[in-house]
Amino acid sequence: MGRQTEAADERERIRLDKWLWAARFFKTRALAREAIDSGKVHCRGERCKPSREPKVGDELQIRCGFDERVVIVQALSAVRRGASEAQQLYTETPDSLARREQAAELRRAGALGLQTDGRPNKKQRRQIHQFRDGH
Template sequence: MAQKQEEDDKVRLDKWLWAARFYKTRALAKAAIESGKVHCRGERCKPGKEPRIGDEFEIRTGFDVRTVRVEALSIVRRGAPEAQTLYCETEASVAKREAAAAMRKAGSLGVSTDGKPSKKQRRDLFKFRGNSHDD
């Protein structure tokens, strides 16, 4: 049992991110770390970094940026309820993520998903650009 405790003390960051279910595979966790999507104290991390209890990490997955504090260490990937006990997300991070999700849901990022423009919109576009479009 003592050796198991020592192994959990010496966990790699990519393995911990995988065990905490931030990424589906260790390879994805390692790639995310190497591409600069995981920061500790504002600096990029390496996959071999050993997280300690109390460390804060900023993890970017897709549109979301989470700031999490390490609560426990594990090298074993278990179910989601157990994995959530490994970290605690800061309140500021939760609020920021929810606000960003609401903005995306409202469509206020300026991205139009209406498809191609209508005939009138196309004419207005040509007029705006100064092109004369005569078919």
């Protein structure tokens, strides 16, 4: 009987870097570990280590690139599966989802205004000078 409870404990124990990889936040475990080590993943508001064992109900703050997600662990898995199955391992908080969408919208709006081809050519410089001098 003792062996069955040990086996059940082993199934529920998983490293945080492995869970992040299985939940498809990072392409490899090495990238997940690097993100945790560099402070881009927080568990319950605190920095954590790759060996930390997440539990169902834990709140994780994960920063990937420009996006920061706040997710709640719904299930544990050490196996990387399809994206639809991986999304069942967590739920993103509504506040986090709204902030990510707003940030994406701002990036899109800012990117439209900042597109340049580099320095102006001779014709464009003449037009700038004409506009500036009022001719």
